[in-house]
Amino acid sequence: MKLFDVYPLNPIEISKASGLKVWDKQGTEYLDLYGGHAVISIGHTHPHYVRKISDQLKEVAFYSNSIENPLQQRLAALLGKQSDKEDYTLFLCSTGAEANENALKLASFYNKRSKVIAFSGAFHGRTSLAVACTDNPKIISAVNRHDVEFLPFNDLAALEEAFLREGDQISSVIVESIQGVGGIKIASKAFLSRIRELCTQHDAVFIADEVQCGYGRTGDFYAQDWSGQRADIYTMAKGMGNGFPVAGISIAPKFEAWHGMLGTTFGGSHLACAAAIAVLEVMDQENLLKNAADMGRYLLSELKQIEGIVEVRGRGLMIGIELPAEMKDVRNQLLFEDHIFTGVASPNVIRLLPSLTFSAAEADRFLECLTNRLKAYPMAETAIKNNVI
Numbered sequence: 001m002k003l004f005d006v007y008p009l010n011p012i013e014i015s016k017a018s019g020l021k022v023w024d025k026q027g028t029e030y031l032d033l034y035g036g037h038a039v040i041s042i043g044h045t046h047p048h049y050v051r052k053i054s055d056q057l058k059e060v061a062f063y064s065n066s067i068e069n070p071l072q073q074r075l076a077a078l079l080g081k082q083s084d085k086e087d088y089t090l091f092l093c094s095t096g097a098e099a100n101e102n103a104l105k106l107a108s109f110y111n112k113r114s115k116v117i118a119f120s121g122a123f124h125g126r127t128s129l130a131v132a133c134t135d136n137p138k139i140i141s142a143v144n145r146h147d148v149e150f151l152p153f154n155d156l157a158a159l160e161e162a163f164l165r166e167g168d169q170i171s172s173v174i175v176e177s178i179q180g181v182g183g184i185k186i187a188s189k190a191f192l193s194r195i196r197e198l199c200t201q202h203d204a205v206f207i208a209d210e211v212q213c214g215y216g217r218t219g220d221f222y223a224q225d226w227s228g229q230r231a232d233i234y235t236m237a238k239g240m241g242n243g244f245p246v247a248g249i250s251i252a253p254k255f256e257a258w259h260g261m262l263g264t265t266f267g268g269s270h271l272a273c274a275a276a277i278a279v280l281e282v283m284d285q286e287n288l289l290k291n292a293a294d295m296g297r298y299l300l301s302e303l304k305q306i307e308g309i310v311e312v313r314g315r316g317l318m319i320g321i322e323l324p325a326e327m328k329d330v331r332n333q334l335l336f337e338d339h340i341f342t343g344v345a346s347p348n349v350i351r352l353l354p355s356l357t358f359s360a361a362e363a364d365r366f367l368e369c370l371t372n373r374l375k376a377y378p379m380a381e382t383a384i385k386n387n388v389i
Contacts, residue, residue, distance in 0.1 A: 010335065012024050012030075012335075013025045014030075017032070017044035017045055018043070018044050018045050019043040019044060019045075019046075019355070019357065020032050020033070020043060020044070020354060020355050020357065020358065020359075020362055021044070022044065022341070028339060029339065030335075030339040030340065030341055031339065031340045031341065031362060031365060031366065032044070032341045032354070032355075033340060033341055033342050033352050033353070033354040033358075033362075033366060034341045034342050034343045034351070034352070034353050034354070035353050035354055035355055036243070037212070037238060037343070037353070038180070038212045038217065038238045038239060038318070038353035039238045039239065039241075039242070039243055040239075040242055040243060040355050041215060041216065041217075041238075041239030041240075041242050041279055041283070041288075041355060041356055042242050042278075042279055042282040042283065042286075042288065042355060042356065042357060043242075043355045043357045044243075044355075046242065046278075046282055048278055048281065048282050048285075049242055049275065049278040049279065049282065051278075052274050052275070052277065052278035052281075053244070053271065053274055053275055053278065055274075056071075056270055056271055056274035057271060059270070060270050061269065061270060061271045062266070062269040062270060062271060063269070063270065064265065065263070065264070065267070065268060069268065069269075069270060069273065071270055071273035071274060071277065072090075072092060072268050072273055074273070074277055075090070075092075075273045075276050075277050075280070076089070076090040078277060078280045078281070078284075079248075079250070079276075079280060082221060082280055082283065082284060083221040083222060083234075083250065084221065084225075085230075085234070085250050087252075087253050088234075088250045088251055088252055088253065089250075089251045089253075089255075089257070090248055090249070090250055090251070091248060091249050091251060091262055091267075092246070092247070092248045092264070092267040092268030092272070092273075093247045093248060093249075093264045093266075093267035093268075094245045094246065094247055094264065094266045094267050094272070095125070095237055095245060095247050096124075096125055096209075096211035096212075096235065096236075096237035096238060096247055097124070097125025097126050097127040097130045097131075098125075098127065098247055098264065098267070099211065099235035099236065099237055099247040099248060099249050100124045100125050100127075100129075100130040100133070100174065100207070100209060100211070100235050101125065101127045101128070101129050101130050102249055102262050103172075103174070103207045103233045103235050103249050104116060104129050104130070104133070104171075104172055104174065104207065105129070105262070106205075106233065106249070106251065106255060106261075106262065107171050107172035107204075107205035107207065107232075107233070108171045108172070109261065110205060110254075110255055111171055111203055111204065111205065113169055113170065113171035113204075114146075114147045114169075114171055115147045115148075115149065115166065115169045115170045115171055116129075116132075116133055116146065116147065116148045116149070116170075116171060116172050116173075116174060117148075117149055117151060117159075117162060117170055117172070117173040117174070117204075118133040118134075118135070118148055118149070118150050118151075118173075118174055118175075119135070119150060119151055119152070119153040119175060119179075120135050120150055120151070120152050120153050120182075121135055121153050121179045121181075121182030121183065121185055122134055122135045122150070122153075122174075122175075122176060122179065122182065123135070123136070123176070123179070123180065123181035123182065124174060124176075124209055124211075125211075126139065128143065128144050128146070129144075129146050131144050132144045132145065132146040132148045133146075133148050133174055135150060135182070149162065153179065153182070153185060153187070154185075154187060154188055154191045155191075156190065156191060156194055159191070159194060159195065159198065160194070160198070163198045163201075163202055163204075167198070167201070167202035167204070168202060170202060170204045171204060171205065172199075172204055172205040172206070172207050173195050173198075173199055173204060173205070173206055173207065174207040174209055175187060175192070175195060175207070175208065175209065176209045176210075176211075176212070176213055176223075177192060177208060177210070177213050177214075177218075177222070177223035177224040177226070177227075178212075178213040178218065178223050178314065178315065178318055179213075180212040180213065180318070180345070180351065180353075181345055182345065183313075183320055183322070183345040183346060183349045184313045184314045184318060184319060184320025184345065184349065184351060185313065185320075186313060186314070186315065187227075189226065189227045189228070192224060192227035192229060193227050193228070193229050196227070196229040196230070196231070199232070205232045205233060206231045206232045206233070207231060207232065207233045207234075207235065208222060208223075208224040208231035208233070208234045208235070209235050210222045210223060210224065210234050210235060210236050211235055211236060211237045211238055211247075212238055212318070212353070213318055214234065214236050214239070215236055215238070215239035215240055216239065216283055216288055216289045216292055216316075216356055217239060217292060217316055217317055217318045217353070217356065218292065218293075218296070218315040218316035218317075218318055219289055219290070219292045219293025219294075219296060219315065219316040220289070220293075220316075221289065222234055223315070223318075226315070230252070231252075232251075232252045232254070232255075233249050233250065233251055233252065233255075234249065234250040235247075235248075235249050236248055236249070236250070239279070239356075240276050240279065241272065241275040241276050241279065242275065242278070242279050243275075244271070244272060244275035244276075245266070245272065246272045246273075246275055246276045247267070248267075283356065286357065288356040288357060289356070291356060291357065291358070292316040292317045292356045292358075293316055295316075295317060295358045295359070295360070295363060296314070296315060296316035296317050296318075296319065298360065298363060299317075299319060299352070299363050299367075300312055300314065300319060302363070302367050303319070303321060303367070303370075306367070306370065306371050306374060307374065308323070308324075308327070308374035308375075308377060309321055309322070309323060309374070310322040310323060310324055314352075317352065317353065317354055317355075317356060317358055318352075318353060319351070319352040320345060320349050320350070320351055320352075321349065321350040321351075321352070321370075322348065322349045323348045323349070323350065323374075324348065324377075325347070325348050326377065327348060327374070327377055328347035328348045330350065330370070330373050330374070331344050331350050333373050334350075334369060334370065334373065338369040338373070340365075340366060340369060352366075
């Protein structure tokens with residue numbers, strides 16, 4: 001049997017990892033500024049994380065949600081405290097798509113409606129309803145058709161018109177406070193606040209998709225927090241388990257649960273909870289939210305001084321670097337020549353999603369390599385200075 005060929009692969013086999021460094025099987029060292037799609041939140045193989053998982057594995061790795069699991073209560077308590085949502089409740093699952101699917105379903109249970117508002121550039125997952133809310137027709141099949149309307153991102157007038165037209169039919173609004181796959185596009189405070197106001201007025205549910213932009217990445221626990229408003233449901237996954245599959249939804253007090261309403265086989269297992277607890281403990285002990293905010297400010301400031309960059313976007317350690325179209329190969333040059341992993345959104349937007357433990361020395365190494373790469377494109381630099389691009 002062969003693998004179903006759906007992933008474009010780089011010819012690199014990682015055999016070892018520690019902190020923000022990974023090594024391939026030949027022993028070549030790489031700086032990892034992508035963390036496997038923002039998954040590595042506290043650094044590869046963090047000692048506390050490894051110890052907590054190892055100790056739990058010796059006791060019990062898994063049993064179903066048909067029995068009491070005190071680790072789930074411990075995780076909920078830590079998450080409530082660190083996210084400042086102690087009055088919310090927690091449902092645990094395994095993936096970001098599963099989190100968004102359950103959030104959208106819970107919203108529909110709440111107000112008995114089916115219509116969902118999503119936005120251009122959105123990515124919410126690949127399960128049936130989550131992918132229907134994703135702005136990529138290529139990955140939506142015929143069975144994924146749901147009552148979803150896409151509005152322009154950050155467009156207040158379009159949002160208000162949609163609610164004026166059929167506010168009593170809208171079940172939920174789902175939004176990434178910073179779009180990842182969409183190119184590191186930031187939702188304005190005014191936009192997020194208006195979503196909150198309109199959802200409240202029409203009894204619709206405000207779902208903040210924090211799968212990539214949340215869990216401390218921006219310096220706030222949830223990226224949506226910067227608006228000063230609270231969402232009804234926060235979905236989370238990637239950074240929650242530092243590589244172990246853990247996801248969940250944080251649910252406002254107005255939602256009432258009933259037995260069988262939501263369910264999952266693997267979500268909230270003993271091992272998953274041990275991983276997630278370790279992540280929160282490290283985030284607290286090492287003050288990683290502050291580090292993410294501080295290092296993000298430093299990196300953004302330095303990037304904005306580099307000639308050859310069209311635009312720098314982001315907050316904290318979720319940063320997009322838009323380059324001229326002819327510089328689309330810079331990411332591969334950074335990977336294969338400078339040995340630095342980064343992400344991409346469209347061919348010419350480099351995405352940085354490093355561990356929240358990211359240091360100034362690691363930032364400086366990246367900045368030096370990127371600057372040197374851009375110097376190899378003198379025509380592009382001249383064009384930018386002359387406002388041609």
